[in-house]
Amino acid sequence: MTAISTAGRPTAEPSPDILIIGGGVIGTATAYYLARAGISVLLIERDHLAAGAxxxxxxxxxxxVEAPFDDPFFNLTLLGRAEHPPLAAALFEEAGLDVEYRPTGILRIALDEADRAELQRRLRWQSARGLRAEWLEPDRLGEREPLLAGAAGRLLAGGLWLPDEGQVRGTRLVQALAVASVKRGARLRQGEWAVSFETRGDRVVGVHTPRGLLxxxxxxxxxxxxxxxxxxxxPLNLPVGPVKGQVLMLRALHGAPRHIIWTGECYLVPKADGQVILGATEEDGNYDARPTLAGVGSLAEAALEHLPWAGSFTVEGMWAGLRPAAPDRYPIIGQAxxxxxxxxxxxxxxxxxxxxxxxxRWIADYIQTGAWAPELAAFSPARFLEPARDGSV
Ligand SMILES: Cc1cc2nc3c(=O)[nH]c(=O)nc-3n(C[C@H](O)[C@H](O)[C@H](O)COP(=O)(O)OP(=O)(O)OC[C@H]3O[C@@H](n4cnc5c(N)ncnc54)[C@H](O)[C@@H]3O)c2cc1C
Incomplete structure (x- = not known):
């Protein structure tokens, strides 16, 4: 099979086994695991890699830190967290890029008595599940995080210390996945966008782009x-909409936090290069990916009220992105x-x-075996989408 150019002439490049649309973390991670399995893959990205959320x-x-109770989604996220340390090591080896994986832990601050009671409830069920979590009274917060020593900690109602939470640099992760994919034979095209699907019966046969059908x-x-x-x-009515998030990029002149600090109203994430990310707003249904004064202002206000020492941090920039969200706020992964x-x-x-x-990784496994990981059953597109026509599933 050969791809057809807009002029109708066959291009030299053969059609891939798998065509991925979108060069964010989901698209590039899928490209990486497919390429690792020796499967031919082409990824097209409308703008540039990591241009979206x-x-x-x-x-x-x-x-x-976000889990109110134990459920299939919590299980999925724990499995997701465990993927990162070995992947970071593999990407360093294969792509020569440090994705800045660091197990910095998260200190989830309680702001008042109600918050304290809720966090202690979470401590109990997470500990019972065998996860590491520790309660810190206000006068002990400084032992874990020097910026919360003394009066700064006594303003707060305690904190839940979660040592196994971590972080990476999102853009670096996408970049490293892309570089490693290409080294393993994947093709990536930036500046090429999918306009619509071409179908025949119950199969997609191609994707129309301004340059032709892929x-x-x-x-x-x-x-x-x-x-x-x-x-x-x-046509499929896929119920995905934006939840806009804004962040401020800060730098601490006299020492950044050692750990991620999360108050419930905002978080501070210290990155490897000394930058500190203050985030994030949640603006449902907002398609405008530009930061606003009200958005970043609300973040600054939330930080200054409970973490006043952050007031000396300098501002390096402000960003906004559109988180893809389903009505139930769970991912949609599976066959259409x-x-x-x-x-x-x-x-x-x-x-x-x-x-x-x-x-x-699980998409690449499915493509090789024809079987989805059982943990994905609750997150299938089928929970929202009816088959397009009778008998075509
Ligand atoms: C402020 C903020 C903070 C966040 N913090 C965290 C966090 O700490 N931890 C965490 O796990 N997640 C976090 N998230 C969520 C995370 O960023 C998203 O869930 C994730 O990036 C979604 O990845 P994606 O690949 O699905 O989408 P995107 O990253 O949006 O990528 C989609 C890509 O598809 C491309 N595209 C669109 N249309 C076409 C087309 N027609 N043809 C070709 N390409 C196309 C776009 O240009 C884009 O590059 C945060 C999000 C925001 C906004």
């Missing part, structure tokens, strides 16, 4: 919030109902960096 993410690998055996739709528009061309050779992988909401590598 993946380029803005704070990079936390934080299942425990054919493949199997397609992976990993275009973040924009996946909805492309699915619409099938009605289309045998189309895989949907989106809606990772607040956890795409955490779950990207696991998602990519």
């Amino acid at each position: 993946s380029g803005v993410a704070a990079g936390m690998l934080a299942p425990q 054919k493949a055996a199997t397609f992976v739709l990993a275009a973040g919030i924009w996946s909805r528009d492309l699915a619409g061309s099938l 109902p009605g289309f045998a050779n189309l895989i949907i992988a989106t809606a990772h909401f607040r956890n795409g960096i955490l779950l990207g590598p696991l998602t990519g």
